[in-house]
Amino acid sequence: MTMRCQEALERLVEGLTGSVPPADREAVIAHLATCARCRQEAVELEATAARLRESASFTVPPGFWPAFMNRLTDRMAQDRLPLLARVRRWLGSPRHAWATAVVTAMVVIALSAAARLQPRSATSPDPSLVRARGLVTETMTVTLPSLAEMLDIWRAGMTEVDPHLDALQRRSP
Amino acid sequence: MDAEDLRLLEAFRGGEESAFAALVIKYRESIYRVARHMLGNHEDAADATQDVFIRAYRALPRFDGRSQIYTWLYRITVNLCLDLRSRLTRLPLLDDEESMRDLPAGPMIEEEAAGREIGRIVSRAVAGLPPRQRAMVVLRLYQDLPYQEIARIMGCSEGTVKATMFAALRKLRRVLAEQGVRAP
Numbered sequence: 001m002t003m004r005c006q007e008a009l010e011r012l013v014e015g016l017t018g019s020v021p022p023a024d025r026e027a028v029i030a031h032l033a034t035c036a037r038c039r040q041e042a043v044e045l046e047a048t049a050a051r052l053r054e055s056a057s058f059t060v061p062p063g064f065w066p067a068f069m070n071r072l073t074d075r076m077a078q079d080r081l082p083l084l085a086r087v088r089r090w091l092g093s094p095r096h097a098w099a100t101a102v103v104t105a106m107v108v109i110a111l112s113a114a115a116r117l118q119p120r121s122a123t124s125p126d127p128s129l130v131r132a133r134g135l136v137t138e139t140m141t142v143t144l145p146s147l148a149e150m151l152d153i154w155r156a157g158m159t160e161v162d163p164h165l166d167a168l169q170r171r172s173p
Numbered sequence: 174m175d176a177e178d179l180r181l182l183e184a185f186r187g188g189e190e191s192a193f194a195a196l197v198i199k200y201r202e203s204i205y206r207v208a209r210h211m212l213g214n215h216e217d218a219a220d221a222t223q224d225v226f227i228r229a230y231r232a233l234p235r236f237d238g239r240s241q242i243y244t245w246l247y248r249i250t251v252n253l254c255l256d257l258r259s260r261l262t263r264l265p266l267l268d269d270e271e272s273m274r275d276l277p278a279g280p281m282i283e284e285e286a287a288g289r290e291i292g293r294i295v296s297r298a299v300a301g302l303p304p305r306q307r308a309m310v311v312l313r314l315y316q317d318l319p320y321q322e323i324a325r326i327m328g329c330s331e332g333t334v335k336a337t338m339f340a341a342l343r344k345l346r347r348v349l350a351e352q353g354v355r356a357p
Contacts, residue, residue: 010339014320017313017338048346049314051354052299055292056315058209064219065201072197072223076190076230 004031005038012042016049118142178242186234193233197226200243203316204250210311211254213300221257225250240325247316248326251308258304291354298348306341309334 008031014020015028032039140147174182178199184192204225209218228249236245299307309327312318313334320338324331 006339010335013339013342014335017342018317018319044346045342047355048342048349051291051349052295052310052314052345055295058206058215060205060215060219068201068219068223069194069197072226073194075223075227076193079227079230 005035008032008035008038009041009045012038013045013049016046115139115142174238174241175243179238182233182236182238182242193230196229196242200246201226203243204246206315207247207250207311208254210296210299210315211251211304211308212257213296217257221250221253224253228253241322244322244325247312247318247322251312251326255304255308294352294354295349298345298352301348302341302344306337306344309337310341310345313338 008028011020011024011028012032015025020028032042178196181192181196185196201222205218205222208221208225209215212218212221225246229246232249236242299310302310305327309323312323312326313320318326320331320334323334327334
């Protein structure tokens with residue numbers, strides 16, 4: 001079989017099993033007109049395709065599709081995701097991907113801006129508190145405004161000594 | 174993408190579960206037919222069709238819409254059936270319902286019986302093809318998909334589909350001739 005025959009028969013099969021562009025059909029017909037071997041093969045392949053198509057249809061048992069849908073609905077209900085996961089799924093769909101990214105970026109920018117614009121204390125920090133405050137970041141004090149005050153009270157309690165209490169302690173053995 | 178499918182897809186993404194049911198009703202018979210040809214019997218085909226739609230239900234929110242929904246569903250179906258078949262070393266078990274093909278009602282019982290027998294032989298011949306070859310034959314002959322779509326579903330070139338179809342049809346012609354099945 002020449003390459004031309006192979007190509008012609010492949011196109012023939014394409015036509016027998018579905019559709020083929022008109023130009024290709026013309027080329028196949030032209031080839032078959034000159035090649036007896038391919039003509040014979042074409043007849044047999046056509047008969048095979050017809051036989052295969054003829055025995056293609058199936059029937060399903062009565063009531064199969066309603067039962068199928070009921071079973072599928074049950075399985076889908078079991079498969080249904082909790083609310084949070086569904087929201088995540090909704091946000092994750094390609095349609096919302098850009099919107100989600102833009103909204104997230106805007107929220108991050110807004111939070112950073114709010115943190116930067118927070119008014120700072122006018123007085124300089126007490127040098128005795130610097131060491132303790134070294135452990136406390138600016139973000140912590142911004143998000144927990146009372147933290148700085150708590151630190152001050154704690155620090156005062158550690159450094160200021162009641163003179164009467166001190167005298168009593170010195171007298172005791 | 175098909176306008177109706179697009180509407181249903183958008184509705185499903187918007188939270189309408191009934192839109193998915195509509196897609197199932199639209200495509201269930203095509204999917205079942207492919208599975209039935211691939212797996213050879215009703216029970217396996219019914220289970221596979223269920224699994225196809227469950228997988229689609231889970232994956233549909235991430236469906237990018239670059240292909241038709243039916244192409245995507247066929248791809249799931251073919252992959253699932255190839256996976257199921259690879260677990261079995263034997264040929265697919267053809268059930269007795271293979272002989273329940275739709276035949277034109279005729280008075281001749283013998284003729285009907287002969288038709289059923291031929292149908293069984295044809296099904297057996299198709300089932301005897303290598304799995305990927307069988308998938309291509311089913312998609313082309315029984316679902317009328319263009320070569321381009323089949324290539325997309327099977328993850329190969331159009332040239333491969335053409336060559337495979339040609340080889341498959343020749344093989345089927347030989348097998349049917351050996352079984353004494355003539356042209357209709």
